[in-house]
Amino acid sequence: xxxxxxxxxAKGVILKSKNPINFLGSVDKKxxxxxxxKYDIFNKSIKDSIFVxxxxxxxxxxxxxxxxxxxxxxxxxxxxxxxxxxxxASGCAxxxxxxxxxxxxxxxxxxxxxxxxxxxxxxxxxx
Amino acid sequence: xxxxxxxQAALNGEMGESLKTAYRILVATGEATNAEKLVxxxxxxxxxxxxxxxxxxxxxxxxxxxxxxxxxxxxxxxPMGFDIDNVSKYNLDQNFIEKQQxxxxxxxxxxxxxxxSCTPYEIYDLPEKNTQVSFAESNAAIYANSLGNLKTNKESxxxxxxxxxxxxxxxxxxxxxxxxxxxxxxxxxxxxxEMDFGLLGFFAGKVADTSVSISGVAKPDKRSCKSLxxxxxxxxxxxxFDFVGEEDNDSEKVDFGKEEMNNIFDELNTTESGDxxxxxxxxLGLDELSDLSSMLKGRAxxxxxxxxxxxxxxxxxRKLGYTNEIEKAGGEILSDCCTCLTxxxxxxxxxxxxxxxxxxxxYLKNSTGVDVNLKSLSKIVEEDTK
Numbered sequence: 103x104x105x106x107x108x109x110x111x112a113k114g115v116i117l118k119s120k121n122p123i124n125f126l127g128s129v130d131k132k133x134x135x136x137x138x139x140k141y142d143i144f145n146k147s148i149k150d151s152i153f154v155x156x157x158x159x160x161x162x163x164x165x166x167x168x169x170x171x172x173x174x175x176x177x178x179x180x181x182x183x184x185x186x187x188x189x190x191a192s193g194c195a196x197x198x199x200x201x202x203x204x205x206x207x208x209x210x211x212x213x214x215x216x217x218x219x220x221x222x223x224x225x226x227x228x229x
Numbered sequence: 230x231x232x233x234x235x236x237q238a239a240l241n242g243e244m245g246e247s248l249k250t251a252y253r254i255l256v257a258t259g260e261a262t263n264a265e266k267l268v269x270x271x272x273x274x275x276x277x278x279x280x281x282x283x284x285x286x287x288x289x290x291x292x293x294x295x296x297x298x299x300x301x302x303x304x305x306x307x308p309m310g311f312d313i314d315n316v317s318k319y320n321l322d323q324n325f326i327e328k329q330q331x332x333x334x335x336x337x338x339x340x341x342x343x344x345x346s347c348t349p350y351e352i353y354d355l356p357e358k359n360t361q362v363s364f365a366e367s368n369a370a371i372y373a374n375s376l377g378n379l380k381t382n383k384e385s386x387x388x389x390x391x392x393x394x395x396x397x398x399x400x401x402x403x404x405x406x407x408x409x410x411x412x413x414x415x416x417x418x419x420x421x422x423e424m425d426f427g428l429l430g431f432f433a434g435k436v437a438d439t440s441v442s443i444s445g446v447a448k449p450d451k452r453s454c455k456s457l458x459x460x461x462x463x464x465x466x467x468x469x470f471d472f473v474g475e476e477d478n479d480s481e482k483v484d485f486g487k488e489e490m491n492n493i494f495d496e497l498n499t500t501e502s503g504d505x506x507x508x509x510x511x512x513l514g515l516d517e518l519s520d521l522s523s524m525l526k527g528r529a530x531x532x533x534x535x536x537x538x539x540x541x542x543x544x545x546x547r548k549l550g551y552t553n554e555i556e557k558a559g560g561e562i563l564s565d566c567c568t569c570l571t572x573x574x575x576x577x578x579x580x581x582x583x584x585x586x587x588x589x590x591x592y593l594k595n596s597t598g599v600d601v602n603l604k605s606l607s608k609i610v611e612e613d614t615k
Contacts, residue, residue: 105260106260107257107260107261108257122465122466124595126282126596127570127592127595127596128595131284138595157466158466159434159464159465159466160367160462160463160464160465160591161276161282161367161463162276162277162365162366162367162383162384162385162386162389163276163277163279163282163283163386164385164386165277165385165386165387165388166277166282166283166284166286166287166386166387167282169286169287169290169387170283170284170285170286170287172286173285173286173289174286185466186260186261186262187261187466188258188261188262188382188383188384188385188388189385189386191257191258191260191261191385191388192254192257192258192385192386192387192388192391193385193387194257195253195254195256195257195258195387196250196253196254196387201257203261
């Protein structure tokens, strides 16, 4: 664990992507389904997941997309990235979605499909 | 990040809900950029204006926020969905128009200058060297850092809004003295046009981290510079570039030659011909309209062509007569909106768009859902006018 960007608790199943994510234009806000066919998680839903991806890229308006997902109850329960970027950090801050940054080794060891708990106030943040 | 007593009090909600929200965002973005403190900024430029991108939840958020929030510094903002002067010609639903006007009114209530432009650097003179600003629009942030000698993060819609409301931003590395980039891209193409610079930018955004050096180019013209900034802002997190001599540092060297360019081109170009043409993303400046006016002299577009520029620039261009040749050639000049994500272009009415903008190509394909035919401005004039 390198850093907590947005505090909080969450539980869910890990959805892991190898692609940096441009939230604007890549996810259906009503369903949470990824519709950018260039992404390895094309057609999968990020709703209620622990969404793990390297970092956000592209449009600064992606922050509003994250906020909209939360308002529509289609947001991930938490986000875990390798690198912090302002779009994802600020989107999660406004939407109250816990967000943490992990080391490269930790990122590599996170397994897709596994259920985990996050608690930024606890000693073991990932369980 | 260390907060002053006053900042901490605002974060605790002692100065109202909107400042509490703003400081919560600044704390998260401060952590994200490893900043040790907040510093004052002189100018904020906001994204998150188009109803197409921020939707109902964004519209509601701004409506509530604007009841008591006021910007503390000069604040400009990005394009919205349409140009009110021309919207009646398009088949746009009333709900969209009403929601868009509500968003516009919320920003104006907060004291934002209603520029509706992704190129604030075309409208206003830039402040003195090393001035701290907070620009959310990615091409504008990269332009400010790389060509305008200003200091900004590649802000998000919310971090720029938080900066506008507080007059502050995290003191990140990008805001400090220039540091050497860890990557240098060696431009290997000869006589690149503005579209090639856009492709170079898109490539650079993919391979670079926060900043990048580019060797092998003399300083290109403004159109190419804007194209480079826009391409770079679309594909990655890179917020700054500088043009350097070939071997002046120990950074990792990456070549951008024919093969690399073709790979990016093939990723973005999905068809051989467009039904309509769009020029502008980023919106055109006065010199670009002047050039276009000369290029179109005595010619006419063979298909409809939408030309996007800021309102202030359109007004100047009309006074100077640059719009005459463009409109005579059949070009439609639109302000307050831009190619990227305007509902004036939609897949029910349009299958494919021709553009010289790499940024537009990405959003036309991925958000609007239409095919894209990428070609340079000179080729558009050569092949699509007569």
